[in-house]
Amino acid sequence: MTPGMEVRPAEPDRLPLRVLLVAAEPVVRLQLRRLVSGRPDLEVVGSARNDAELEALLAETRPAVLLVDARDARSGAAAVLRLAARQGLRGLSLLGEGAAPAGAALPCPADLAAEEPGGAFMQQLSGALRGAAGTAQPSRLAATRPSFRPELIAIGSSTGGPQALSELARALSRRRPSLPVLLTQHMPMTFTAMLADQLSRCGYPAVEAMEGMPLQPGRIHVAPGGFHLLVRRDGDRLACTLDDGPPENFCRPAVDPMLRAASRVAGGRVLAVILTGMGSDGLLGCQGLVAAGGVVLAQDEASSVVWGMPGAVARAGLCHAVLPLSAMADAVARLATGGPS
Structure with a gap:
């Protein structure tokens, strides 16, 4: 031989x-x-x-x-x-x-x-x-710990993200989970404010995040171009923190820093949603979040423009469910309210 x-x-x-x-x-x-x-x-x-x-x-x-x-x-x-x-x-x-x-x-x-x-x-x-x-592709929402009560929702997306986010915002606007939402979309400066306006027009209030801005339930806080969006606890409330540190996964804003910060502040009380996007940004952040007790939902391959980011967390076995975009809002709403999955 x-x-x-x-x-x-x-x-x-x-x-x-x-x-x-x-x-x-x-x-x-x-x-x-x-x-x-x-x-x-x-x-x-x-x-x-x-x-x-x-x-x-x-x-x-x-x-x-x-x-x-x-x-x-x-x-x-x-x-x-x-x-x-x-x-x-x-x-x-x-x-x-x-x-x-x-x-x-x-x-x-x-x-x-x-x-x-x-x-x-x-x-x-x-x-x-x-x-x-091909032996680990969940197709429906799995059972959740009865004690899971998220404190915030964190969404990450890249290629194809604006269209997917608009569809998700429209669907969520009819359910409006009473939780603050952090959003990192790979996008340069000036375009992130336009994205926030676009999502607001879809019926879900959104704003480009600013340093120290309190997180409001039922509102999307969009990471501004050129800054990682983090979160800190101010007394009994959560607030945005902007970080102009080095890019991660070639991006700033990046999803991983947002998920790390959310996990530090809220422990396992975070619901992460990874939508269409190129690369694997969010993979390491989801790994730490799941280890802390958080829950991850990922968009499926068929409804993604690029199944890079959601595919990375799905293949790593980190997902509570891998779902078509059309089913994502229902899953988010149920998990956000601690209802049966």
């Missing part, structure tokens, strides 16, 4: 998801094998250095999904994924930190040796692998 190729006998009746690793660097293959094999819900059935080695392994190992180190050009990620597609398989790409995922992809920590099978990254990776394999 060619050096670098490792095979385990295929056992089609095993319950764990069957994963085949593709990584050019031996140390990376070793660390990925250690991490993936250490989880009871995953099984490594083989590994290869590139597409040339992969072809001989596919029939022998019968994986459910490929895990590809796309950070190293020697792995030939594009060729690997094309080969997998011809075989009816899907793959998940590991990207360098800060890279914007396209398709099924996940940012990879710089030091895999520091990660553990039960850690946050591997929980995220497990959900992303199942999503890429």
